[in-house]
Amino acid sequence: MKTPLLAAGLMLALTGMAPAQDKPILNIYTYDSFVSDWGPGPAVEKAFEEICACDLQFTAAGDGAALLARLQLEGARSKADVVLGLDTNLTARAAKTGLFAPHNRAMDENNLPVKWDDPLFLPYDWGYFAFVYDTTKLARVPYNFEMLASAPDDFKIIIQDPRSSTPGLGLLMWIKAAYGDRAPEIWAGLAPHILTVTKGWSEAYGMFLAGEANMVLSYTTSPAYHLIAEQDDTKAAAIFEEGHYLQIEVAGKLAASDQPALADRFLEFMLSEAFQSIIPTTNWMYPVGILKDGLPEGFEPPVPPAKALLFSPEDALAVRNEALDEWLTALSK
Amino acid sequence: MVNRAQQITRSALAGYGAAGFLAALSLGTLGVVALKAGGLSGLNGGDLAAIRFTVAQALASAILSVALAIPVARALARRQFRGRGLLVTLLGAPFILPVIVAVLGLLAVYGRASVISEALQSLGFTRLDIYGFSGVVLAHVFFNLPLATRLFLQGWQAIPSEHFRLAAGLGMNSRDISRHLERPMLGRVLPGTFATIFLLCVTSFAVALTLGGGPRATTIELAIYQAFRFDFDLSKAALLALVQFGLTAIAAVLAWRLTRPARLGTGFDQPVKRWDCNGVGAVTLDALTLTLTALFLLLPLAAVALKGLAGLPDLPFSILPAALRSIAVALTSALLTLSLALPLAQTIARTSPHRPRLAGLLEGAGYLSIAASPMVIGTGLFIALFPLVDPARLALPITALVNAALSLPFALRALIPALREVEREYGPLADSLGMRGLARFRLMTWPRIRPAAGFAAGLAAALSMGDLGVIALFADPDAATLPLMLYRLMGSYQMEAANGAALLLVGLSLALFWGFDRGGRVRAAS
Numbered sequence: 001m002k003t004p005l006l007a008a009g010l011m012l013a014l015t016g017m018a019p020a021q022d023k024p025i026l027n028i029y030t031y032d033s034f035v036s037d038w039g040p041g042p043a044v045e046k047a048f049e050e051i052c053a054c055d056l057q058f059t060a061a062g063d064g065a066a067l068l069a070r071l072q073l074e075g076a077r078s079k080a081d082v083v084l085g086l087d088t089n090l091t092a093r094a095a096k097t098g099l100f101a102p103h104n105r106a107m108d109e110n111n112l113p114v115k116w117d118d119p120l121f122l123p124y125d126w127g128y129f130a131f132v133y134d135t136t137k138l139a140r141v142p143y144n145f146e147m148l149a150s151a152p153d154d155f156k157i158i159i160q161d162p163r164s165s166t167p168g169l170g171l172l173m174w175i176k177a178a179y180g181d182r183a184p185e186i187w188a189g190l191a192p193h194i195l196t197v198t199k200g201w202s203e204a205y206g207m208f209l210a211g212e213a214n215m216v217l218s219y220t221t222s223p224a225y226h227l228i229a230e231q232d233d234t235k236a237a238a239i240f241e242e243g244h245y246l247q248i249e250v251a252g253k254l255a256a257s258d259q260p261a262l263a264d265r266f267l268e269f270m271l272s273e274a275f276q277s278i279i280p281t282t283n284w285m286y287p288v289g290i291l292k293d294g295l296p297e298g299f300e301p302p303v304p305p306a307k308a309l310l311f312s313p314e315d316a317l318a319v320r321n322e323a324l325d326e327w328l329t330a331l332s333k
Numbered sequence: 334m335v336n337r338a339q340q341i342t343r344s345a346l347a348g349y350g351a352a353g354f355l356a357a358l359s360l361g362t363l364g365v366v367a368l369k370a371g372g373l374s375g376l377n378g379g380d381l382a383a384i385r386f387t388v389a390q391a392l393a394s395a396i397l398s399v400a401l402a403i404p405v406a407r408a409l410a411r412r413q414f415r416g417r418g419l420l421v422t423l424l425g426a427p428f429i430l431p432v433i434v435a436v437l438g439l440l441a442v443y444g445r446a447s448v449i450s451e452a453l454q455s456l457g458f459t460r461l462d463i464y465g466f467s468g469v470v471l472a473h474v475f476f477n478l479p480l481a482t483r484l485f486l487q488g489w490q491a492i493p494s495e496h497f498r499l500a501a502g503l504g505m506n507s508r509d510i511s512r513h514l515e516r517p518m519l520g521r522v523l524p525g526t527f528a529t530i531f532l533l534c535v536t537s538f539a540v541a542l543t544l545g546g547g548p549r550a551t552t553i554e555l556a557i558y559q560a561f562r563f564d565f566d567l568s569k570a571a572l573l574a575l576v577q578f579g580l581t582a583i584a585a586v587l588a589w590r591l592t593r594p595a596r597l598g599t600g601f602d603q604p605v606k607r608w609d610c611n612g613v614g615a616v617t618l619d620a621l622t623l624t625l626t627a628l629f630l631l632l633p634l635a636a637v638a639l640k641g642l643a644g645l646p647d648l649p650f651s652i653l654p655a656a657l658r659s660i661a662v663a664l665t666s667a668l669l670t671l672s673l674a675l676p677l678a679q680t681i682a683r684t685s686p687h688r689p690r691l692a693g694l695l696e697g698a699g700y701l702s703i704a705a706s707p708m709v710i711g712t713g714l715f716i717a718l719f720p721l722v723d724p725a726r727l728a729l730p731i732t733a734l735v736n737a738a739l740s741l742p743f744a745l746r747a748l749i750p751a752l753r754e755v756e757r758e759y760g761p762l763a764d765s766l767g768m769r770g771l772a773r774f775r776l777m778t779w780p781r782i783r784p785a786a787g788f789a790a791g792l793a794a795a796l797s798m799g800d801l802g803v804i805a806l807f808a809d810p811d812a813a814t815l816p817l818m819l820y821r822l823m824g825s826y827q828m829e830a831a832n833g834a835a836l837l838l839v840g841l842s843l844a845l846f847w848g849f850d851r852g853g854r855v856r857a858a859s
Contacts, residue, residue, distance in 0.1 A: 211446030
């Protein structure tokens with residue numbers, strides 16, 4: 001049989017050869033959409049390599065939660081120097097692994113709606129979770145969860161599963177932060193309006209754009225994408241009186257990194273104008289830094305900072321199992 | 334005789350080797366995960382509900398897929414018409430669609446915003462609402478009806494045409510033919526087909542969740558996913574994977590016990606001509622069956638194609654290298670599938686008459702891979718390989734290899750009956766002529782199993798083309814495959830381009846499938 005040999009040959013060819021390297025390599029683990037051609041990855045890599053005399057290499061792993069799981073699998077042997085893409089719902093778990101090193105850096109003036117003092121992680125962008133709708137199809141837009149719950153029966157929303165998706169978990173936290181012990185009651189009211197629950201953001205948003213539901217769980221910045229990239233002003237985020245839960249995306253340096261100085265330099269760079277100005281129209285989130293030329297059109301945060309909801313990382317970890325149980329109970333009836 | 338014995342031993346060794354490899358890939362990776370976790374942990378109420386839902390939806394989906402596939406396969410087997418070959422190929426497409434593409438295609442036809450819904454509403458009815466148990470089953474039938482149809486069709490085509498001629502000569506009507514020829518064939522093919530589809534639906538996750546309407550539709554695979562990324566509880570993941578294996582073992586044993594061996598006799602491989610079913614009733618029934626099936630399966634595909642055409646201009650240049658990588662993975666996977674499946678199937682086919690238990694065990698090894706949780710296989714391989722080599726460098730070979738293993742059950746389902754038939758009917762003649770080794774394979778076996786082998790290779794190629802499970806864990810950001818690109822496009826708001834990528838993916842998968850399948854059937858049809 002020649003086939004196994006041939007197969008082995010093909011496999012070798014597919015594996016490829018590692019390129020020769022002289023420059024130091026900075027390994028950054030991040031989520032998948034960060035490194036895509038439309039994400040910030042390519043521009044960030046180019047900008048940093050211009051100043052660092054190094055080779056920046058991304059490794060992509062699903063989303064934030066998959067990223068953390070991957071890091072936990074690899075442990076201290078991981079080749080990662082920097083992990084970029086966790087959020088504050090994950091940082092307490094990440095800190096517990098003991099894999100991260102302090103950044104020893106104070107935050108400059110920034111436009112985060114909350115004060116930042118995490119010793120291990122530095123934020124690079126942020127956004128508000130929100131329900132997005134089509135302005136040409138929706139006349140009466142709900143402005144709080146109770147109004148959404150009392151909408152007519154055929155008013156449908158699509159959300160993501162908190163067990164498999166970051167926005168899905170964000171909604172769980174949003175309702176818990178806004179309503180506390182009343183959360184189960186709110187979920188019970190929402191249940192008839194939840195058309196379905198998807199594995200991730202892409203499926204939900206795709207189904208919304210296909211017209212399957214009135215609203216979809218996304219971000220307040222989603223309409224800005226349609227406005228800027230597609231010149232389409234028909235999408236809007238419903239602003240809720242309760243306030244909106246924040247997602248703050250962060251990066252951290254690994255204690256076992258073999259390039260600690262380079263990792264520090266990257267974190268410094270991450271907070272600079274060069275990195276921050278890439279963020280709005282590639283990651284479609286608010287930058288943490290204050291940009292010289294201001295924010296692009298459609299990017300003004302629609303919620304005053306006083307209405308920003310956020311659990312501390314420790315509280316987020318403490319409430320999430322209870323919140324998940326409440327969610328499962330309400331939606332399994 | 335010494336040579337013959339050695340020949341058998343050598344090929345059997347390859348068969349046992351393939352079985353051992355599959356066991357290592359599915360059970361071994363599970364062992365690695367359990368080892369890393371330091372044991373197994375208990376199940377809670379939610380896990381039990383997930384197990385119940387998984388079994389219920391998989392049973393319903395498998396029953397419906399098989400029940401609908403029988404009349405469709407019969408109609409295809411006894412009718413010749415223009416475009417039949419194309420229809421057979423196109424009907425295979427849903428099975429190889431990436432989940433999200435299929436879901437969006439289904440929703441374009443049966444969703445709340447679909448043409449049907451709009452029409453219903455304008456007529457005063459409510460819009461279609463498929464979300465829930467029915468949506469899950471609908472999607473699973475959409476995916477698996479084509480597979481079931483193909484496996485039954487192969488069963489029909491394995492009935493020698495002389496038998497139909499003899500039946501006609503004896504003046505048998507359709508009912509007699511059904512009793513003497515078709516039902517014994519179904520008895521042989523049905524249990525395995527049912528078990529295969531049941532198992533495929535057991536490991537389903539994204540479809541079940543998206544169309545299931547919420548956490549009521551939690552399957553075991555979703556619970557495993559949760560254990561990995563929400564709780565990082567490897568022991569729970571390993572235990573759930575073990576439960577999944579348990580279910581599979583039960584299904585496989587049942588299928589094996591229920592399979593009735595049938596003797597059909599030998600023929601001269603002539604094309605089938607039927608005299609019993611030219612009545613108006615039978616023709617109408619077949620025409621109706623085929624039309625409805627084609628509409629059910631092809632409308633969502635047409636929706637995918639239409640949306641995709643509009644998105645083609647938006648595709649970035651990087652789609653080209655991604656497509657080439659996917660094709661390379663697909664071809665490698667097809668090759669690997671055949672080199673695993675042929676020795677294993679040959680060993681099983683030769684073992685069976687004397688030692689049915691051993692044959693059952695070997696066939697069970699072939700089933701293992703679809704019973705395995707893709708998440709557990711990927712993670713287990715990751716844990717095992719990570720200390721040795723950069724996982725990103727192995728992304729493409731591992732994708733090809735794992736998908737070859739995942740395609741194996743279908744390959745075996747197609748190859749084993751064909752090989753048994755060949756061995757039983759032509760083996761004694763070949764023995765008496767002293768034909769053995771490569772000559773025996775080339776002259777006796779290969780021409781008769783070519784259609785099955787082509788189908789198996791095509792399926793493996795198409796399945797690995799659309800794979801996202803393993804590649805997602807091992808992904809190299811600079812070497813994305815087509816499905817990974819598709820998801821990245823969707824994740825970056827590029828829905829139009831994603832539709833274009835989906836069309837490209839479906840087109841390439843179908844072309845590969847068609848190429849292999851056609852290559853297998855060209856000789857057979859002559």
